[in-house]
Amino acid sequence: MSRSLDKILFELEQVAQGHSSGLASTIDPRARTLVAIIFLFGLLSISLNDIGRIAIWALPLIFLALLCRVNYLSLLSRSLIVLPFVALIGLFDILHEREVVATLLGIRITQGWIMALAIMLRAIISVQAILLLILSTGINPICRALQGLGLPSLFVLQLMMVYRFLIIMIRQLQELMRAADSRSAAKSHYPLSLWAHLVGELLLRAVGRAKVINQAMKARLWDGRVPIFNDKSCWRWRETIFMILSITGIALMRYINLK
Amino acid sequence: MHMSDALVSAPIALGADAIAATLLAISIRKIYRQERLSIPLMGVLGAFVFAAQMINFAIPGTGSSGHIIGGILLSSMLGAWGGFFTLCSVIVLQCLLFADGGLLALGCNALNMAAFSCLVAYPLIFKPLYRADCSTLKLFSASILANIAAFLMGAIAVTLETTLSGVSALPLGRMLLFMLPIHFVIGICEGVATALVILFVRRRDPELFLHDQRQSSPRRTIEAFAIAAFIIAASFTLVASSAPDGLEWSIENVLQGELPSPTSELHTSAELILQKTAIIPDYNTFLAGIIGCAILIFATWLISLLSKRVRGDESQS
Known part of the structure; x- marks a missing residue:
């Protein structure tokens, strides 16, 4: 114990x-927090049947972890904390949705399994987004950002x-x-x-x-x-550009279907 | 019970966030109005709850363990709004520091874990039953009842949120069947644990739980339960299933058909009486629940009034 x-x-x-090192550390915490919230909204708006499209949302996190010099593997292991409760809800889907939607190597895959895996994947990615935000920003700047955003x-x-x-x-x-x-x-x-x-x-x-x-x-x-807080930092052009680029990237991931 | 972002849809998360933010704004106004600002106490007690959740106790006979959540404990020291405010800060930090619960699901978590325990179960169940000098049995009863109510309300809210979000394919009724018994047991454990801590601290420092001396009247609790009964009766009769109930269903299965009507004279006359007295046969209107509740409340009130008079007459004589 x-x-x-x-x-x-x-x-x-x-x-x-x-982590104060890395390129992303120069961006104002308010912009980072807003982008994290928009990212989560984008992720939540994807249907649970689209497991492939949900998986793509992990890619920008891996890229950002590299940019912020955060160890992605430790991020991954810490994000697994969320699994027990999410798996319980996923289990309900496995028990209820028994319609076979695909067969892989002779194993019948049901709709419930797809939904359960999608929920778990979505949970892990959303937790990684929050962890990346906090590990790359720090608790005090996040609190300042939340106050700046109206808390x-x-x-x-x-x-x-x-x-x-x-x-x-x-x-x-x-x-x-x-x-x-x-x-x-x-x-x-x-x-x-x-x-x-x-x-x-x-x-x-x-x-x-x-x-x-x-x-x-x-x-x-x-x-x-x-x-x-006597916060001297102000919103600069780089924050605006960061927001525009991030929102464009999130919109592309949300609305463009590669199928 | 921390809900992750993956378990809620964006509209449900936004709705819950809006309700939680409103409650938080009200709690801040209430805290500002207090004569003696207890900010350091709230800060330290928030950290205490956070730390106390790291110590697990053995649940007798099960081989498993649990930890305290602390809603009723915090409210009994800081009041309902202070407890809600402090527990919300703990939930936000659990999300930010340990990714326990989602960022967008913060509103859902604040409602499920903090609002029901601090703003509903504490003022309506714990506070009317608990007094600073009450017996150990009364303390345990108040704590267990309040925690069971808080956990069951939280479980119902989690089920509603996930079902309305389209995350769970399981029908609402069946999911509640899974969730409610587990949370009932957790409520009992939390109730016992909370009572034990209050008992220990009350012996060492009795003043700690004397922050709110105004004893809420049981009348408020009765009113709240009456309103809840009316709301449930009015809303649930609209979505009630028309399928036969468990007893009818099992008899139909055993007999492979409907139960034959008895033909004896006694049965026929009893049925005739029922036909004359039943004002809403087979609950065939959505008003059935409301009318039933009203009659029941009226009857209970009448009986209590009569028993009061009888007791009054006895004491006079």
């Missing part, structure tokens, strides 16, 4: 600032606070679990009574920390108002 917490801490630190500043502040305290909370959790594991053979999951003690203790520590932070903020004359 503590090894998986280490891995989570590593991943959190990885996305703290994002209320209080919610942006909340996102940044949760993110900041998350690392502290996970370290606290590691301490608690190390203590629990040293007193019982380290288990992957705990009996309910011990679990309640661990979570309750974590909650008390969290509230204690919140009180200290509140006092520190008041000591710095914080009056309850939410600070607004």
